[in-house]
Amino acid sequence: MMYEFRVSEMAEEFGVHRNTIRNWIAAGTLPAKEGPGRKYLMKFHDYQVLCEKFGREPVIHPSNHVELASIQSMEASAEQMPPMVLEGHHSELAVDPNWADACLTCGTCASACPIAGVDGLDPRKIVRMAVLGMDKELIESQWPWKCTMCGKCEVSCPANIQIVALMRKIRGNRERDKVPGPIHKGVVMCLERGNNLGIPKDDFVYLCEELGEELAADSCPGFVTPVDVHGARVLVTVNSKEPFAEPDDMKYWWKIFYAAGESWTIPSENWEGVNWGLFSGDDAAMKVVVGRIVDNMRRLNCKVLLLPE
Template identity: 35%
Template sequence: MGETTTLVLPRQSAFLSQVMGLLPEGGNLSMCLTCGLCSSGCPASGLHDMDPRKFLRLCALGQDDLVLSTPWVWMCTMCQRCVYACPMQIDIPRLIYAARAAWPRENRPKGIRGSCDQALNTEGNSAMGARSEDFQFVAEDVLEEVKASQPGWEDLSVSFNRKGAEYFLNQNSREPVTEPDEMVPLWKILHTVGCDWTYGTLGWAAENYCMFLADDKAWETIVRNKVRAVEELGCRYWLNTE
């Protein structure tokens, strides 16, 4: 007979109770069957000696010090494949989000924090800090070059802040900032089908790192600014390029 080893002393988890209080049905967080389907299909399993099942078990056993300190919460992408695979639909990503949010803001990864802050500091909510006037200048510059150099595209057009357009098209900052020519194929497609669309100078950037930073207040600020951008122009659709 081997000796019994106590790996952890079970405790009540203040963290888990708090998250369960926030979620409908408690996020099913107490219903884990420990089957491991989450971990077997998770690309983050094994990184920093952690996986989704282990993370949930540590929560269930009240190991808050470990749960709230492991950098693994930044290595889970919150892709929700574990929820999709789980027979009990346990919302582990929501738990990850709450664990991220429990980190002091200044200790969260600098790159994500910087991207969120840039978005907060620009009217277009650009995580790369692109100013709206630069976005418009780059787009119009590229457009002029296409019209002048590509036969058949003399009528290609791009508009900004055009009220009443059917679609408000957002754009990942990466295009105007690092590869503006990548916008052209999209414009050509929209032109070919006669799509009625516009860009805006407010809230135009497609990315939103404040959510990934788990900064609720910043996330809400960004979402509200983007909603205002579309509503002020009276567009019927907010169109994402992906």
């Protein structure tokens, strides 16, 4: 809030000559500016500081203002952010003006984001850091990994900033061994062994056969799991979580195929349907995994590829 005063009143209050007050204002010692009707305006906080300096109580005590003493104790304990030097270099991450520079800083993205404010995360802040070339800070930050890349921010953005693309680019630029959680490990495992959880071919095929027998006994008489069937119409990929932890859930689809009389098959290798390179920002790995599915389609001469999610 602003404190409004006349020079004569101020002079009387502090026991100095009117010209002294005017000199203070002219020199900037008293940070006030001219207001309407031969009055001056200064921040109430500055007035409080002045009173403190003269050992006086402020003449007014606005009810909506905090005491100077309580602010000072907070100021003393608050950590000051060190000054940051902007080198003027442009971000390597924001590859197009549409990814950051065109941002209007309106903050709509931050309002739309369900996790804005958590751990200081804020899509607008991330875009602004990219504009300022703070690539290192962005890449080291955990924010892009707490973001679910849901795109709420992007669909709300009036400037059409490509926030999700930027976020994924930041993810992709992190050193691979610093990618949080199992995502990158899953990518490596998939490249090495054909699925994110490293399930061996023999175990997978055995599991499929066993589950098929259960299904046949339970509700689908004559059912046999079609592994590596050449010329089947539909090739089915699998989320490795299912054979690993929830194998019975694989039967939902199988039962539907059975009821529909579908001609379908599961490849015995490279059946992974979850491409974690999408999340870790690893385009090269994504391409390899997709290529293997295409190879399976060609090898088994299928017509339709079904992706499980």
